[in-house]
Amino acid sequence: MKKIILLFIGSFLVTAVFSASLKVFFQEISWREVLIKGLLIPCFTWTVQLLLSAVFLKRGDRLAYWNRLGWVCLIGSIALLPAAFYNMRAATPWVWISILNVLASVVLMAATLHLLLRRAGFRSLWTLSWVVLIVINMSLYLWNVL
Numbered sequence: 001m002k003k004i005i006l007l008f009i010g011s012f013l014v015t016a017v018f019s020a021s022l023k024v025f026f027q028e029i030s031w032r033e034v035l036i037k038g039l040l041i042p043c044f045t046w047t048v049q050l051l052l053s054a055v056f057l058k059r060g061d062r063l064a065y066w067n068r069l070g071w072v073c074l075i076g077s078i079a080l081l082p083a084a085f086y087n088m089r090a091a092t093p094w095v096w097i098s099i100l101n102v103l104a105s106v107v108l109m110a111a112t113l114h115l116l117l118r119r120a121g122f123r124s125l126w127t128l129s130w131v132v133l134i135v136i137n138m139s140l141y142l143w144n145v146l
Helices: 002-025 031-056 059-078 081-089 095-119 124-145
Strands: none
Touching: 002 031, 002 059, 002 081, 002 095, 031 059, 031 124, 059 095, 081 095, 095 124
């Protein structure tokens, strides 16, 4: 369980770097609001997945699922770093770099989650539920910032 917690803490911290880099696109919004939106909205997907698995999976399966979910979350967060560093270094960063990087991260996470869960014998429904939640998550973020 400690390893799973560390995976999600690491993911949260890495995502914070990306979220902070988005401030360049939202000059009129406070740092606090940029970070809250950039961290809490993405946490929606992971929190709902953890809750669903807590309800529907047996203890052993739940821990195996959480471990895989933690790795996928960390991998997806690390995949956001190229755009984060670009946003922090470019004089006038192009927003499409961040958008494309987020989409690439989501595709990477979906493929990784599917592979890891399939190897462990989990039903495809778990990957599908994650995809639905990430689409809702991204829609919430877009709705919130537009």
